Amino acid sequence: MRLCSYLYLALLLAVCGTGTNAQLVNPNNNTFGNVFNFWTKTADGWDLTRGNATNAITLTLPHPKSQVKIQPAASALVIIDMQNYFLHPDLGGDPLGRALVPITIDMIHAFRANGMKVFWTNWGLTEFDLMSMPPAFFRGFSSDGTSATSFGSDMGTIQGNISVGRKLMRGSWNAQPFGDLLDEQVGGVANGTDFYFNKNRLSGMWGTSTPMQTFLEENLITTLFFGGVNIDQCVWGTLLDTYYKGYDVILVDDISATTSPSAATGMVDFNAALNGWRGNSTDILPALM
Numbered sequence: 657m658r659l660c661s662y663l664y665l666a667l668l669l670a671v672c673g674t675g676t677n678a679q680l681v682n683p684n685n686n687t688f689g690n691v692f693n694f695w696t697k698t699a700d701g702w703d704l705t706r707g708n709a710t711n712a713i714t715l716t717l718p719h720p721k722s723q724v725k726i727q728p729a730a731s732a733l734v735i736i737d738m739q740n741y742f743l744h745p746d747l748g749g750d751p752l753g754r755a756l757v758p759i760t761i762d763m764i765h766a767f768r769a770n771g772m773k774v775f776w777t778n779w780g781l782t783e784f785d786l787m788s789m790p791p792a793f794f795r796g797f798s799s800d801g802t803s804a805t806s807f808g809s810d811m812g813t814i815q816g817n818i819s820v821g822r823k824l825m826r827g828s829w830n831a832q833p834f835g836d837l838l839d840e841q842v843g844g845v846a847n848g849t850d851f852y853f854n855k856n857r858l859s860g861m862w863g864t865s866t867p868m869q870t871f872l873e874e875n876l877i878t879t880l881f882f883g884g885v886n887i888d889q890c891v892w893g894t895l896l897d898t899y900y901k902g903y904d905v906i907l908v909d910d911i912s913a914t915t916s917p918s919a920a921t922g923m924v925d926f927n928a929a930l931n932g933w934r935g936n937s938t939d940i941l942p943a944l945m
């Protein structure tokens with residue numbers, strides 16, 4: 657279908673010549689984009705439904721202040737790195753990240769109830785990833801400054817009987833969703849409402865393609881809501897690549913946190929509102945009830 661779309665666009669351009677492209681691609685001043693990927697400006701905001709208004713939901717988002725109309729079947733909540741490695745207290749995890757769990761679960765339930773998909777986009781390395789991992793990443797994930805404690809190293813045992821597993825390797829305990837999120841993820845995936853995507857960099861959308869990107873393309877998902885840890889690293893990296901690749905991005909403040917200095921969050925807050933929108937769950941949940 658995508659190939660047909662491109663062929664059709666190429667045909668339009670070939671027939672009409674470059675002089676009239678702009679008019680064909682933007683038939684009126686309130687349509688932004690091309691015939692396959694467009695937003696429509698409304699009196700008080702934006703329509704992101706790309707022509708499918710069935711069951712559309714309108715959110716009131718604060719930054720920038722707008723009424724944003726979305727298509728639930730084309731929308732998903734992306735939960736990033738809410739894994740034991742980053743959050744569990746016995747692994748030195750972030751208490752700010754742990755505090756996000758109840759609100760994240762409220763968002764998950766509301767998304768599912770509206771037929772909106774839930775994505776778990778997490779570190780989950782393979783042996784091949786270790787072979788191709790750049791030095792800067794090994795340094796960034798070392799515990800003691802040597803390469804012996806970086807990705808793939810055995811993290812030992814906690815609480816006498818929990819085998820933490822190899823650092824951020826796919827299937828290990830440390831790479832599992834933290835606390836009550838584990839049951840949500842396992843149950844949601846089993847029910848077909850949720851989808852689990854492994855990633856091997858901060859971003860789950862880098863490079864020519866990733867499991868998450870393939871899924872977005874095959875399921876015609878266009879509108880993504882982001883939360884998780886760290887807001888300025890893996891959340892921001894994934895949001896930015898998703899935006900670069902042409903999807904709608906909405907950052908959800910109160911399901912995101914970081915261990916970085918506040919200036920890092922300031923940069924993300926400023927730019928996320930330019931790339932798409934920012935809101936809290938309190939702005940989104942009422943429209944999903």
Ligand SMILES: *[C@@H]1O[C@H](CO)[C@@H](O)[C@H](O)[C@H]1NC(C)=O
Pocket residue numbers: 684685
């Ligand atoms: C679009 O806007 C331009 C000015 O920015 C104006 O000249 C033109 O008439 C507008 N077209 C339509 C269809 O409203």
Ligand SMILES: *[C@@H]1O[C@H](CO)[C@@H](O)[C@H](O)[C@H]1NC(C)=O
Pocket residue numbers: 708709710711727728729
């Ligand atoms: C339009 O939206 C409805 C309801 O959300 C969905 O079931 C349907 O598949 C969508 N149609 C297209 C062509 O995407």
Ligand SMILES: *[C@@H]1O[C@H](CO)[C@@H](O)[C@H](O)[C@H]1NC(C)=O
Pocket residue numbers: 815816817818
């Ligand atoms: C692991 O140890 C805890 C106490 O620290 C105990 O409650 C639990 O039953 C043990 N689990 C297994 C599988 O042995």
Ligand SMILES: *[C@@H]1O[C@H](CO)[C@@H](O)[C@H](O)[C@H]1NC(C)=O
Pocket residue numbers: 839840841842843844847849
């Ligand atoms: C899975 O679906 C069942 C039946 O609809 C429901 O009771 C259960 O809460 C769902 N579990 C999750 C984690 O979504």
Ligand SMILES: *[C@@H]1O[C@H](CO)[C@@H](O)[C@H](O)[C@H]1NC(C)=O
Pocket residue numbers: 718719909910934935936
């Ligand atoms: C979310 O709520 C917090 C706390 O009230 C507030 O500081 C922040 O500005 C809100 N975010 C947005 C996008 O409105």
